[in-house]
Amino acid sequence: MDSVAAKLAEYETLLKLQTAKIEELAAENEQLKAGLGAHEVLQSIYRNPAACEGNRIKAAQAALNVEKPRLAMTAYVGKDQTAEVVIPLAELVAKRRARQDALQGLLPGDPKFLEWTERDAGNGNGSGGNGGNSSNGDDHS
Numbered sequence: 001m002d003s004v005a006a007k008l009a010e011y012e013t014l015l016k017l018q019t020a021k022i023e024e025l026a027a028e029n030e031q032l033k034a035g036l037g038a039h040e041v042l043q044s045i046y047r048n049p050a051a052c053e054g055n056r057i058k059a060a061q062a063a064l065n066v067e068k069p070r071l072a073m074t075a076y077v078g079k080d081q082t083a084e085v086v087i088p089l090a091e092l093v094a095k096r097r098a099r100q101d102a103l104q105g106l107l108p109g110d111p112k113f114l115e116w117t118e119r120d121a122g123n124g125n126g127s128g129g130n131g132g133n134s135s136n137g138d139d140h141s
Helices: 002-033 038-047 053-067 089-103 111-121 134-138
Strands: none
Touching (some): 089 111
């Protein structure tokens, strides 16, 4: 009979421990539902010395990105941002020929002449404008 009484006492102790743990978890659950934001919840977990160490580490890692944002990586890492755009030679020659064809026979004060020279200086309708390729440039001749 002693073994039955001892087992009953042991089960009673385990039941009390489990009930206490359930109440503790229920209180923590209510605290989490109390309207705290995700970051505040993570902070409360990793700052709680009673929480298990693994959970504290995981919460600290998850909160780290909010507390210390990562450096933004750009798409041009290692590329010189001030470098000029390189135009292939064939394309440049076609543009220059179209410009020359369009300017041929025009006087420097002519509106079409000014349109082409302003476009080349970057003051016109974007870089290249209507003279961006040889087919558009031939239309001006």
